[in-house]
Amino acid sequence: MVERQSPLEPEFHVGSHGNFEHGVEILLTETRPGSIVQVAAWPGEEKKLISAIRTVAGLALPDGAGGGVSDGVKSVFGFAPGKFTVADEAEGLAAAFARVVTPAIGTVTDLSHGRTAIRIAGPKAEWVLAKFFAIDFALPAFPIGAGRSTTHHDIFVQIQRTGADQFDIYVFRSFARSFWKALCHASEEVGYEVQ
């Protein structure tokens, strides 16, 4: 298998940066999932798609708009009515979904090479993300596992909360380096570490 190159490479500097004399309050990593897949159900077929997600990924989606769940290896969240993003550390998720999600149920789109997944963690994660996105990051409004689709500077992103102070951000690959640089600048004031 050909090794996939990171679009962040020229700007990805491992180590502590910014104002970290009093401690590092942000941890930035690229999670590099092997598979990022978008699945969408035709109207009325949502339940079949949710059951297909359970079959293929072994993840049970909670009810409600934007609901999601992550087991640390695989993640899924709703980002629009009847549409879900599924990520897996392993490759081959799109092929597995294509076998189960028939054309009568919905569509499968392989975005593994089209998105870059950036993880921001730490006590100031909400603070830093609030500089980019006009959404409520407080835990009651944005529970663990839930997903949100929103924009930063008119560029679309999807965000999943994978911990009390941890978020996975899915950005367009072609915008990933620009977003990464902006994220680093925004994290400077609190001190950040790239791993």
Added chain:
Amino acid sequence: MLITCPYCGPRDVIEFTYQGDGNRERPDPASQNFEAWNAYVYDRLNPAGDHNEIWQHSGGCRAHLKVVRNTLTHEISSVVFTRGDHGRGDHGSAARGKAEDKS
């Protein structure tokens, strides 16, 4: 101005794209009724008050929404999906009634 998307919750207007007047009724594409086409293309209620509008949450779930917005106060009194399966609501029949009463 905040629009409460039925899927995403309250979001800033910057995430939305205006898709036009929600009162228009498109004639049958085969129709040769020029008055109906003229009305579809040009006639607008232009109310000072509640107005039926179509918006798309282009910076979010990308759903198309029927919105009733007050043109004087920007108050949003109703937001439902245009696709009936996902949301119910009589898009602006009340608003349309009011607007037509005034005209």
